[in-house]
Structures are given as structure tokens and as C-alpha cells.
Amino acid sequence: MTPVVQVRGLSVRYGAATAVDGVSLQVAQGEMVALIGPNGAGKSTLVNALCGILKPSAGSVAVRGRLALVPEGRHLFAPLTVDDNLRLGAWRDRDRDTGHIYALLPGLVPLRKRYAGQLSGGQQQLVALGRALMSRPEILVIDEMSLGLAPMVVAELAGHLRARNAADGLAVLLIEQNARLALDLCPRAYVLEAGRVVLQGASAELAGTPAVAAAYLGLGEEA
Numbered sequence: 001m002t003p004v005v006q007v008r009g010l011s012v013r014y015g016a017a018t019a020v021d022g023v024s025l026q027v028a029q030g031e032m033v034a035l036i037g038p039n040g041a042g043k044s045t046l047v048n049a050l051c052g053i054l055k056p057s058a059g060s061v062a063v064r065g066r067l068a069l070v071p072e073g074r075h076l077f078a079p080l081t082v083d084d085n086l087r088l089g090a091w092r093d094r095d096r097d098t099g100h101i102y103a104l105l106p107g108l109v110p111l112r113k114r115y116a117g118q119l120s121g122g123q124q125q126l127v128a129l130g131r132a133l134m135s136r137p138e139i140l141v142i143d144e145m146s147l148g149l150a151p152m153v154v155a156e157l158a159g160h161l162r163a164r165n166a167a168d169g170l171a172v173l174l175i176e177q178n179a180r181l182a183l184d185l186c187p188r189a190y191v192l193e194a195g196r197v198v199l200q201g202a203s204a205e206l207a208g209t210p211a212v213a214a215a216y217l218g219l220g221e222e223a
Helices: 043-050 082-087 099-104 106-111 121-133 151-168 179-185 203-207 210-216
Strands: 003-014 017-028 032-036 058-063 067-070 139-143 171-176 188-193 196-202
Touching: 003 043, 003 171, 017 032, 017 043, 017 058, 017 171, 017 196, 032 179, 043 058, 043 139, 043 171, 067 121, 082 106, 082 121, 099 106, 099 121, 099 151, 106 121, 121 139, 121 151, 139 151, 151 171, 151 179, 171 179, 179 203, 179 210, 188 203, 196 203, 203 210
Parallel strands: 032 171, 032 188, 067 139, 139 171
Antiparallel strands: 003 017, 003 058, 188 196
């Protein structure tokens, strides 16, 4: 299938420090791919380079299609209502009708007039997802979706991603420290450590390797 995200030999440096070192990965049209790794591995740096926020020091990034980001920490506008936060995600002024988002994410309907700063973490993450979907993207990048959220909330969000992928062919790149969630949700994955891809392949196969089982799934070296 045609790659909608293609990263080749990407390196990103902060002065003398290298945060991402020669990373290559791709996401095909309609594919769900996970990028897992410990804190400080370079995951968010890679996301920022992918979105054009950071300039690569080497390598290339190609994005074929409209890309939307759900950033780590949500970054909502606390003094604005849920509806106003959603409208900010529209690609063009004429596309600011939020009705289709409430149809996709009915849990937002009773919250539409509440201020974002009054919401729980799970509710804020749902708003952040809705804001990203407002642009009707072909590619969705989600940075640390599960951070600080209860398992029930995370399961609901994962269900929404599966639904959009199945119904619309939405390509998803999920960046996560929660490896169990990422490997369960995405059929294919990359493992990033110290700025480099150290493993890649089918999620089920990666989950069965001793290195991933011990380091990320808490199963011990004998798993």
C-alpha cells in the first residue's frame, strides 16, 4: 500500500545533542502503527519533526495527505468552551460546523458548552481528539494518548480510533509509553530507544520477544 507517512534517515539535534538519530519508518494508507519507547527516547521530537515544528538536521520526512496531531498534554484553550475548542481544529473557516464531531464522539454532546478547563483529563483528551478530527484528516498522529488517564477512559478512546480507522480508512501513528495498549491497538510497531529504531515488525511478534516483554510489558526475561 502507498505510504502516507515516510521518514527516511531522520536525525534531529539540539545543539550538540542528538535526539533522533537516523530513524526510518513508514505508515501506509489506512494503517495503524505504534511507536513505543521509554521517556526520553526521542518520540516527541520525532513527532515535532514530522509535523514540521522542528527542522531535521539530516534525512527526510514525506507526508501524503492531511495530517492532524493530538499533542501530548492535550493543549486545549481552558477559557474556551468545548465547541469553541473544536472549531479551532477546522481546516478552513467554512468548515467550522462541529455537528459531525458530535455524531462521531457523542460523549462530547453534553459537554459542548462547558469550558475546557473544567473538564476531567479523559474529557479533555476526547476534545483534543475531536479537534484533530475537525480537519477531516487522512493521517492522525497521537502523542501519549493514555498519559494520566484511567484504563476505562483509554479503552473508550482506543475504540474511537478503531472505529475511525475501520469506517474512514484513517491512518494512525500512535506514540506511546504504554506498550501494551499500543501493541494491542496497532498491528505493526516500531521500538525507539535513545533516538534510534531498535526493533520493528508485527506487534504480535514484537510482544513475544524477550526484550520487549521484559522492558515494556513487565513479563520478565523468560517470557
